[in-house]
Amino acid sequence: MSRTLVISLSVFVALVTMPVQAQQVPNPTIAAQVPAPAPGPWTKAYVQMVGRMAYVWGWPLAVQINQRATHADVTEPMMVNGVGVAPVNQLVMWHDYVDPSERVLGNPNQDVVYGLSYMDLGKEPVIVQVPEFGDRYWVIEVEDARADEFSELGKQHGTKPGFYMIAGPNWKGATPAGIAGVFRSSTDGAISFPRVFMADSPEDRAAIQPLINQINRLFWSQRKAGGGDQ
Secondary structure (H helix, E strand, O other), X not given: OOHHXXXXXXXXXXXXXXXXXXXXOOOOOOHHHOOOOOOOOOOHHHHHHHHHHHHHHHHHHHHHHHHHHHOOOOOOOEEEOOEEEOOOOOOEEOOXXXXXXXXXXXXXXXXXXXXXXXXXXXXXXXXXXXXXXXXXXXXXXXXEOOOOEOXXXXXXXXXXXXXXXXXXXXXXXXXXXXXXXXXXXXXXXXXXXXEEEOOOOHHHXXXXXXXXXXXXXXXXXXXXXXXXXX
């Protein structure tokens, strides 16, 4: 297993790659669905292979948990050393291209404005507000804790403006009124990377600001309390 493959599973590398829907093996829900290990005796090579597979499988989970923990004490969306941070379940949007001097994001796209949100879906779903982007390219990528994208929010998907719900694996509530679509994560932890195209001109830099300010994220209970689901 190459070092490149291991690193490619990092959440930060997933941030800057285009979303791809991979064929996923269903996750087991009970112990009986987990295949038994190969009968012994286990060779050294087999043990090493299992260890490498476990490391690769667990890497995205550990990375996202650690990254989300660094946002636990953030009180409001802000930029820190050229990188956006926000409280869990809130969204921070850049307002310009990624600064070339930053050293957190690897190989960022050069023609989009980024956003970032870490989500904890264990308590309740999160509502994503999608504005009208017109002909402008945009995507709101959402990944579970295994770095598997499960959303279809973007120009390439023909997504309409409106409110969309991101729910965790154990959410059993009814879909609120006014929700245009529901996307369910296989894990309580999730991460989102909005990206919106911006031309390198003063005019488009000014034109994009109202759009990115309309990309919003709310708890389901906050939206309901505001009367949007009645």
